[in-house]
Structures are given as C-alpha cells and as structure tokens.
Amino acid sequence: MPIARPKPKDARVIAHVDMDCFYVQAEQRKNPELRGLPTAVVQYNSWKGGALIAVSYEARRFGVKRSMRGDEAKKVCPNIQLIQVPVARGKADLNLYRHAGFEVVSILATKGRCERASIDEVYLDLTDAAKSMLLETPPEVLEAIDEEALKSHILGVTDDITDREGNVREWLCRSDADHEDKLLACGAIIIAQLRTKVLEETKFTCSAGIAHNKMLAKLASAMHKPAQQTVVPSSSVKDLLASLPVKKMKQLGGKLGSSLQTDLEVKTIGDLLQFTEEQLQERYGINTGTWLWNIARGINGEEVEDRLLPKSHGCGKTFPGPQALKTTASVENWLNQLCEELSERIQSDLDQNKRLAHTLTVHAKAFKVNDLDFHKKFPSKSCPLRYGTAKIQEDAMKLFVSGLREFLGSQNIGWGVTSLSVTASKLLDIPHGTSIVRFLQDKNPSTSLACSNVSMEEIFPLHPADQNGKQNEVASEEIGDDNDTLVRDKALCRRGTWTRKPKDKAKCSILNYFQGSNSSSCLTKEALDGSFQDHAPLSSSGNQHHSRVNKIKQQGGPAEANNDTGTHPNQTGQKIDTWNFNIEDIDPSMIDELPLEIQREVQGWLQSPKRANTSKRVSSIESSNSSACMTKQALDGFFKDHAPLSSSGSQNYSGTNKIEQGGPAKANNSTGTHRNQTGQKFDMWTLNIEDIDPSIIDELPSEIQREVQGWLRRHKHANTSKRGSSIVHYFSSAKKS
Numbered sequence: 209m210p211i212a213r214p215k216p217k218d219a220r221v222i223a224h225v226d227m228d229c230f231y232v233q234a235e236q237r238k239n240p241e242l243r244g245l246p247t248a249v250v251q252y253n254s255w256k257g258g259a260l261i262a263v264s265y266e267a268r269r270f271g272v273k274r275s276m277r278g279d280e281a282k283k284v285c286p287n288i289q290l291i292q293v294p295v296a297r298g299k300a301d302l303n304l305y306r307h308a309g310f311e312v313v314s315i316l317a318t319k320g321r322c323e324r325a326s327i328d329e330v331y332l333d334l335t336d337a338a339k340s341m342l343l344e345t346p347p348e349v350l351e352a353i354d355e356e357a358l359k360s361h362i363l364g365v366t367d368d369i370t371d372r373e374g375n376v377r378e379w380l381c382r383s384d385a386d387h388e389d390k391l392l393a394c395g396a397i398i399i400a401q402l403r404t405k406v407l408e409e410t411k412f413t414c415s416a417g418i419a420h421n422k423m424l425a426k427l428a429s430a431m432h433k434p435a436q437q438t439v440v441p442s443s444s445v446k447d448l449l450a451s452l453p454v455k456k457m458k459q460l461g462g463k464l465g466s467s468l469q470t471d472l473e474v475k476t477i478g479d480l481l482q483f484t485e486e487q488l489q490e491r492y493g494i495n496t497g498t499w500l501w502n503i504a505r506g507i508n509g510e511e512v513e514d515r516l517l518p519k520s521h522g523c524g525k526t527f528p529g530p531q532a533l534k535t536t537a538s539v540e541n542w543l544n545q546l547c548e549e550l551s552e553r554i555q556s557d558l559d560q561n562k563r564l565a566h567t568l569t570v571h572a573k574a575f576k577v578n579d580l581d582f583h584k585k586f587p588s589k590s591c592p593l594r595y596g597t598a599k600i601q602e603d604a605m606k607l608f609v610s611g612l613r614e615f616l617g618s619q620n621i622g623w624g625v626t627s628l629s630v631t632a633s634k635l636l637d638i639p640h641g642t643s644i645v646r647f648l649q650d651k652n653p654s655t656s657l658a659c660s661n662v663s664m665e666e667i668f669p670l671h672p673a674d675q676n677g678k679q680n681e682v683a684s685e686e687i688g689d690d691n692d693t694l695v696r697d698k699a700l701c702r703r704g705t706w707t708r709k710p711k712d713k714a715k716c717s718i719l720n721y722f723q724g725s726n727s728s729s730c731l732t733k734e735a736l737d738g739s740f741q742d743h744a745p746l747s748s749s750g751n752q753h754h755s756r757v758n759k760i761k762q763q764g765g766p767a768e769a770n771n772d773t774g775t776h777p778n779q780t781g782q783k784i785d786t787w788n789f790n791i792e793d794i795d796p797s798m799i800d801e802l803p804l805e806i807q808r809e810v811q812g813w814l815q816s817p818k819r820a821n822t823s824k825r826v827s828s829i830e831s832s833n834s835s836a837c838m839t840k841q842a843l844d845g846f847f848k849d850h851a852p853l854s855s856s857g858s859q860n861y862s863g864t865n866k867i868e869q870g871g872p873a874k875a876n877n878s879t880g881t882h883r884n885q886t887g888q889k890f891d892m893w894t895l896n897i898e899d900i901d902p903s904i905i906d907e908l909p910s911e912i913q914r915e916v917q918g919w920l921r922r923h924k925h926a927n928t929s930k931r932g933s934s935i936v937h938y939f940s941s942a943k944k945s
C-alpha cells in the first residue's frame with residue numbers, strides 16, 4: 209500500500225540512476241567482442257531458444273523485445289548474439305550481475321545518501337552536494353560545463369530540438385533562476401560527472417532522472433535511454449503528469465490503478481486533479497486518498513534510505529509445463545539447492561556486512577491435478593531463519609510441507625509445483641557490543657540451533673492419518689539438549705571461564721542466549737516453534753497442533769512472596785525487589801528498542817496468547833506469564849553474561865535482587881516455578897546487583913539504563929529496596945499516557 213508522506217519543507221535534489229540493458233553490459237564487459245553487436249541475455253532454460261531477460265539497444269532497433277524467446281528474436285534479428293545467463297546448481301547464477309551492480313553503487317554513493325533499489329538501480333539524495341556546489345561553485349561561474357551535463361534533457365526546456373545544448377547551458381547557468389531550479393542544475397552537473405566516472409571505472413553506461421523527489425526522478429530516468437539524463441524542473445511537473453498513463457506510475461500497476469481507471473474513469477495521473485482529497489480519501493481510505501491527491505500534484509515526501517545493500521536475498525527457480533515438480537522428494541531436492549545458495553549468500557552478507565537475516569520464507573506456485581479450484585494460491589510460509597545450510601534446508605522443507613497441506617486442504621489429489629523460491633529477509637545489523645557479536649565473529653553464526661532432531665512429520669504430519677486432530681507435542685527441553693551441549697562447548701572454548709551446573713543445560717531462554725551461543729539454540733527454537741505453531745495445520749476439530757508447551761523454567765532460589773509491598777525477603781532474609789507485569793501490558797512500540805534477539809523472543813511471546821486461544825494445552829495465562837518473564841529474563845541474562853568474575857575466577861550470579869512475575873507468590877523450591885494468588889503458575893529468577901557490569905549498561909535501551917543505574921546508585925548508597933520498577937512501565941502501554 210502506498211504511504212502518504214508530507215512534502216518536505218526544503219527543496220531536495222534526488223536522482224534515480226538506472227543501468228542500461230544491464231545484464232547485456234555485464235556480459236559485454238566480460239566478452240568485449242560483443243560490444244556494439246545486437247545481443248540478448250537468455251535464461252538457462254533453452255526451450256525455444258530461452259526467455260530473453262536483457263536486450264541490448266542495438267537488438268532493440270531490430271524489434272527484439274524482452275517478452276520474446278531466443279528463436280523468435282533470431283527471426284527478427286538473425287545476427288543477434290544470445291548469451292546464456294551463468295548457471296550454478298541447475299539455475300541462474302546472478303553473482304556476476306550483483307557484483308557489477310555493487311561496483312556502480314560504490315561510485316555513486318560517494319556523492320550522497322544512496323539507496324540501492326534493485327540489482328541495477330539506485331536512488332541518490334544529492335541535496336547536500338547540490339547545496340555545497342551552489343554555495344561554492346554555482347554553475348553560472350563555471351568556465352566550462354561538463355559535456356555530459358550539456359546533453360541533459362530538461363523537461364519543458366529542451367523539447368525544442370534546435371540548439372539543445374545552448375538551451376541546456378543557458379538553463380543550467382541562469383543567475384535569475386529560483387533556488388529550486390538552481391539546486392536541480394547543480395544536481396544535473398553532479399550526476400553527469402558521476403555517470404562519466406561510472407563509465408570510466410566500470411565501462412557501464414547508465415541513465416538518470418534528476419528531480420525534487422524520488423517519484424519524479426524515477427519517472428524521468430526512464431524517459432531518455434540509454435546513457436542519458438533527464439531533469440524535471442517543478443514548472444514541468446504538471447505537463448508531465450497530465451500525459452502520464454495511470455499504470456505507468458509506480459504502485460499503480462495493479463488493482464489500485466485498475467480501480468482508478470474503471471471506477472473513477474481516470475486515464476492519466478493528471479486526471480486525478482479533478483478530485484478533492486476528501487473524495488479520494490472517502491473512496492480509498494485516508495492514507496491512500498492523500499497519497500493519490502499528492503501524486504496528482506507531483507508531491508512525494510519519501511526519503512532516500514541509506515542502504516547500499518539489498519533488503520533481502522532470494523533464490524528461485526521455475527518449473528514450467530512438463531518440468532513441474534510432482535513429489536515431495538523432487539521439491540526437497542530443489543529446495544536443498546536453492547537453500548544452499550541462499551545460505552552462502554547470507555553467510556557472505558554476514559561476513560562482509562555484519563548483517564543477520566531473521567526471516568526465512570518459502571514461496572511456491574502450484575496446481576492441483578484435475579482440480580477446478582485452480583485459483584487457489586499456494587500460501588507463502590515464513591519462520592525465523594536459522595543459520596547453516598542444513599538447518600535452512602530443513603526449515604524450508606517444513607515450510608513447504610506446511611504450505612502444501614494448506615494448499616491441498618482435505619483433498620487427497622496429485623499436485624505440481626511450477627515455481628519455488630526461498631527468501632531471507634529482515635536483514636539487520638548485528639547489535640554492537642553484545643555477546644552475540646563475539647559469537648558471530650567467531651564464525652559460529654547461529655541465531656538458533658535447535659529442533660534438528662525433530663522430524664518434519666513431528667511438526668507437520670503429512671499423511672492424512674496424521675490429520676485426525678491428534679496433537680503433536682514436543683517438549684522444548686528434549687529438543688534442545690544435543691545442540692545445547694555441542695555449542696556450549698564452543699562457548700566454553702571462547703570464553704574460558706564459564707561454569708554452569710548441569711541442570712542449566714535444560715534451560716531455554718534469552719538468559720542462556722546471552723550466556724553463550726548455545727543458548728541461541730533454545731531461544732530461536734522457541735521462536736521457530738512459535739512460528740511453526742502459527743503455521744501448524746488445523747486438526748479436524750479446528751484446533752492447532754502445538755509442538756510444545758510454552759513453558760520456560762528459570763533458575764531462581766526459593767522465595768516467599770510478600771503480597772503488598774513488592775519487596776520480598778529471600779531464603780537468606782535479604783530484601784528483594786519484585787514487580788508484576790502482564791503480556792498485555794507490553795507496549796509493542798517499545799520492542800524495537802531492545803536487542804534484536806530479545807525482540808524476537810518477546811515478539812514470539814506476544815503471539816502466544818493468540819495461539820493459546822486456540823490451543824487445548826497451552827493456557828494463555830501461562831504464556832502470558834512466560835512472556836513477561838522472558839523480557840525480564842533477557843535483562844537478567846544480559847547482566848549475567850557481562851558479570852564480572854569473582855575472585856575465584858568463576859562468575860557469580862546467585863541473587864539478591866529477586867524478580868518475579870504473576871503477583872504474590874509462594875515459591876516452589878525445586879523448580880523455580882511458583883503460583884500466585886489465583887493459583888496460576890509463574891516463573892522466578894534471581895539477579896545479584898553486584899554482578900552487573902557497569903560497562904555494558906550503555907548497550908541497554910535508555911529507559912532500562914536509567915533504571916539499572918538507579919539500582920546501582922541505591923545499592924551503593926543504601927541497601928534499600930526499590931518499589932515499583934519503571935521497567936514495568938517500559939513494557940507497559942500505560943507508559944505512553
């Protein structure tokens with residue numbers, strides 16, 4: 209859905225740079241003999257000469273189009289050079305083009321904020337560079353204007369072909385121009401220089417649009433190709449949009465554009481000017497209505513994001529006609545190959561850019577044999593991404609099977625898959641300073657590691673016999689153990705001083721996560737499980753299968769709750785702080801401020817009550833308490849991970865600062881699980897305030913920092929307990945008011 213953003217107060221200079229017939233250029237650079245020849249890059253699939261995916265401008269002159277296949281292209285252009293896209297693992301390997309694209313981006317990014325919009329297009333915010341130029345060397349004082357800049361197309365100015373260069377020079381150097389046009393003139397000169405540099409350094413030509421916003425810059429870059437640039441002064445916008453067909457506008461190519469055409473009888477963007485903002489809002493909602501009103505006037509406040517790297521990584525393959533995959537074994541075979549490539553790419557992203565992918569998605573197109581319901585789409589399925597090829601393969605297959613089950617419903621019929629892809633998205637920088645960074649830098653990337661010993665059928669029973677409403681429950685502790693042990697050893701090697709009691713092995717929490725990489729297995733297992741539960745098939749009774757119960761056991765000494773003060777003595781009689789909060793009190797808008805892995809877990813738990821409503825075995829109260837517990841637990845774990853060593857060289861975190869949830873409690877000595885007044889279970893754990901390493905406090909969200917600093921101050925000056933922690937409010941929606 210388009211998002212309406214207000215017009216920025218100050219004029220901006222935005223460029224959209226688009227490479228010309230990009231794959232062809234990359235191939236021509238590799239094989240210079242192809243330069244100047246009609247050339248096209250074709251897909252690996254050789255049926256009818258292969259599908260054309262990039263066509264050189266020489267070939268376009270013969271009428272060759274991207275929609276053609278190689279054989280057809282040869283008919284209209286017998287001399288066409290058809291180059292097959294590189295192949296790896298039985299599918300197109302785009303690395304050559306990706307790297308070529310990055311070469312260009314790194315040159316363009318030297319002049320301003322740069323957003324890589326696709327493999328071959330980039331937005332640049334040149335406002336600052338243009339302002340500096342206007343201040344220091346305005347075009348009117350330049351002795352010579354760059355030749356490439358003089359070739360610019362300036363809408364509304366250079367429509368008259370006679371003495372185009374003279375017109376351009378005059379427009380660029382006008383001393384009486386308004387400030388906005390002067391900035392655009394500077395932008396045009398800067399972009400001309402950049403394009404020249406790109407050509408010199410990479411041998412690639414590109415085209416560009418220069419305007420006051422992204423929308424207009426994008427429209428302009430496609431207006432004059434190849435190797436040209438187009439400037440959109442504000443005075444030309446009305447005419448430009450008056451003749452622009454609705455469907456040519458980004459985000460109007462689909463249903464919204466069709467509705468404008470049929471319901472409002474709008475043919476061009478300019479036609480929208482006849483409607484008031486209220487009328488458009490009434491029909492399409494407030495946001496879309498305002499967006500439409502804005503674009504009719506050429507208003508677009510969208511920012512150029514500072515992003516040189518792709519937003520996601522995807523690998524896909526199509527299986528047209530008779531190649532359709534008809535068995536889970538053949539799907540698994542291809543998914544494995546796609547996942548192998550995906551895994552390599554996210555690993556290299558992690559190594560080079562220190563970014564972690566968080567979500568794995570499987571998309572497919574499929575049909576049912578002899579079925580009239582051919583409109584039913586194969587549902588896309590996602591889950592938290594676990595690093596490691598085998599894990600990605602395993603999870604992708606689970607997602608596919610889950611999608612297949614949903615796609616087939618109760619029908620026991622044949623099916624075929626015509627396209628398959630896997631995507632890694634939500635690529636986020638590794639938070640600096642936390643133990644996960646150290647772990648990942650040790651080349652042990654594993655945002656999660658568990659459940660590999662759970663068979664696919666355990667989570668998604670595929671056979672009709674498994675769809676009888678029988679619940680699948682798998683205890684998290686059982687699942688996590690093997691991996692937990694394995695990775696903890698690595699953590700031990702790395703840290704050297706970590707000691708834990710054997711019983712800790714069974715714990716599954718953020719606490720463990722921050723204590724070492726082993727715990728990530730548990731952590732993301734939780735999330736993974738949660739996600740799988742979301743996607744779990746419905747039983748015949750309509751209830752979802754749950755693979756495990758959302759119950760996290762925490763360490764924690766025995767405690768006796770004090771109902772009214774929130775301060776409780778522990779076994780040794782020391783005073784402890786307590787506070788209560790409920791999952792419903794967590795303010796989702798605050799979650800973004802938490803360390804990533806904690807975010808994920810909290811988000812997982814936020815989903816729990818929804819699942820619990822449909823679950824026979826998981827009570828929402830348990831989930832709710834666990835969720836609250838996880839958040840506190842995260843902090844607890846965080847501190848423990850950074851705890852200073854005691855004089856004996858081992859970490860000490862037995863607690864004096866007792867944190868509990870769920871209201872007044874009676875401790876259960878052996879498990880750390882307690883009941884509140886209403887008999888609901890809740891979890892407890894302990895934290896020694898002396899174990900908090902002040903040097904890591906900076907890494908916490910600011911409000912929690914303040915709270916922790918408060919604890920430390922109080923602890924230093926007097927051994928008094930705090931009542932009513934603001935952390936409660938941190939996660940509470942009440943905080944907003």
Ligand code: DCP
Binds near residue numbers: 231261263327328434
């Ligand atoms: N591409 C592809 N499949 C498509 C469309 C494009 O694989 N259906 C690839 C090949 C293109 C590259 O993406 O070279 C960039 O696509 P563009 O749409 O920008 O087209 P070109 O760069 O090829 O040509 P133009 O000069 O028209 O931008």
